[in-house]
Amino acid sequence: MEIQMFFRKVIKALLMCCIFLSPTSFAQSHLNIMTEDWPPLNYREGKVAVGPAVELVEQAQKILKQNSKIAILPWKRAYQEVLNTKNTMLFSMSRTKERENLFKWVGPIAAKKYAFFAKAGSNIKLSNIESAKAYRIGVQNGGVTEEYIKSQNFTKVDPILKTKQNLDKLLNGRINLWYEGSSTVYDTLKKEGLPENTVEEVLVAKTQHLYMAFNKETLQKEIDQWQQALLTLYKNGEMEKIYKKYNALHLMPNLD
Secondary structure: OHHHHHHHHHHHHHHHHHHHOOOOOOOOOOOEEEEOOEOOOEEEEOOEEEOHHHHHHHHHHHHOOOOOOEEEOOHHHHHHHHHHOOOEEEEEEEOOOOOOOOEEEEEEEEEEEEEEEEEOOOOOOOOOOHHHHHOOEEEEOOOHHHHHHHHOOOOOEEEEOOHHHHHHHHHOOOOOEEEEEHHHHHHHHHHOOOOHHHEEEEEEEEEEEEEEEEEOOOOHHHHHHHHHHHHHHHHOOHHHHHHHHOOOHHHOOOOO
């Protein structure tokens, strides 16, 4: 009887080792995943998050055998959460020099062009970034657009919480320029039933890649698993299908 009990304990211990050493064992089953209402990559539809970035995260979770729900939060709140709390992830985040060592990164999941937009017919002409400083600029509060504008020493900055607010301010003359990702601008116009020529792209500032940002204390093995899951989606064509579904192939990154 004692021998049987001994072998049972040995078998149980071996089974536990197999579980902990399995390919998905390092992935976080209790990961808190957050995003924001920021079309066209991730946005609210009813009470749920949708968009190409959302589907990429969901498909990666399937590969990792996870099913964490995706919470939609204001950007600043979500940013502080992933910055200070273990087992958290936020997407889609621009990977800037200032943020590089604050998080661990998986991606890119999208590539986005950032530009200055003016109201059609404004006759605003920009030759370079410096020439934009003469105008009042609308940006996203706490977002990469505000970070970039402030890093360039702009003083006439008007941050807002929701994308539509910048569109409204631009059309009403409360700001002169709107600095934002081009796809976000055109998607906002579409949702408001406005033609693309309602605004004019007057200067492209940069092209930014977007990532999933994990809390810095996340185990590197977990980061590697998420990265491999994303690479799988890219190589098997699933990523392309997702971007095609949303008519957003121009946002699809190159992972080769």
